[in-house]
Amino acid sequence: MHENFEPYYAVIFTSVRTNEDAELYAATAQRMMELAKQQEGFLGEESARNEIGITISYWKDLKSIKNWKQNAEHLLAQQKGRDSFYKYYKTRICKVEREYSFEK
Amino acid sequence: MHENFEPYYAVIFTSVRTNEDAELYAATAQRMMELAKQQEGFLGEESARNEIGITISYWKDLKSIKNWKQNAEHLLAQQKGRDSFYKYYKTRICKVEREYSFEK
Numbered sequence: 067m068h069e070n071f072e073p074y075y076a077v078i079f080t081s082v083r084t085n086e087d088a089e090l091y092a093a094t095a096q097r098m099m100e101l102a103k104q105q106e107g108f109l110g111e112e113s114a115r116n117e118i119g120i121t122i123s124y125w126k127d128l129k130s131i132k133n134w135k136q137n138a139e140h141l142l143a144q145q146k147g148r149d150s151f152y153k154y155y156k157t158r159i160c161k162v163e164r165e166y167s168f169e170k
Numbered sequence: 171m172h173e174n175f176e177p178y179y180a181v182i183f184t185s186v187r188t189n190e191d192a193e194l195y196a197a198t199a200q201r202m203m204e205l206a207k208q209q210e211g212f213l214g215e216e217s218a219r220n221e222i223g224i225t226i227s228y229w230k231d232l233k234s235i236k237n238w239k240q241n242a243e244h245l246l247a248q249q250k251g252r253d254s255f256y257k258y259y260k261t262r263i264c265k266v267e268r269e270y271s272f273e274k
């Protein structure tokens with residue numbers, strides 16, 4: 067079932083928004099998603115928000131994640147996140163060791 | 171910054187619902203969350219749903235995850251998930267290697 071599975075990485079970003087800057091937040095989130103997609107090693111992204119927001123991005127390796135974290139435009143967005151967008155966030159760097167899926 | 175960090179595990183469950191059994195789905199999801207909390211090795215859970223649903227549960231080790239996967243009541247819920255609740259799902263077993271957080 068899991069032959070030839072090559073581990074990759076997931077960055078789990080969970081957050082609680084402030085009530086500030088709703089439009090700028092939406093535009094910035096959209097822009098960061100577009101920018102992430104252009105990065106070397108980016109594999110995909112999944113996102114949902116109710117009381118908390120969960121965004122998971124998938125990456126080929128730790129180096130890709132480090133490069134993305136240090137991207138200049140992303141650094142500005144991260145700063146804006148701490149200054150205004152978020153009450154709370156937590157970032158977890160994870161190695162995906164196994165996976166299985168179901169489709170109807 | 172990351173001294174004494176002890177790796178733990180995350181189970182990322184992403185899904186797309188069918189339109190079937192909305193009430194039973196809500197009750198089952200609620201019950202599974204309560205049941206998961208009672209399991210040995212359970213550390214926490216985060217969940218959000220828009221177009222896709224993302225539920226992440228956190229666990230002490232792989233053994234805890236395996237036990238939870240094989241829990242009898244959970245097995246019935248998983249079967250119901252394939253029969254009716256979900257069009258699609260994917261489960262990823264991940265080792266959390268690093269984390270950092272921000273709080274205002």
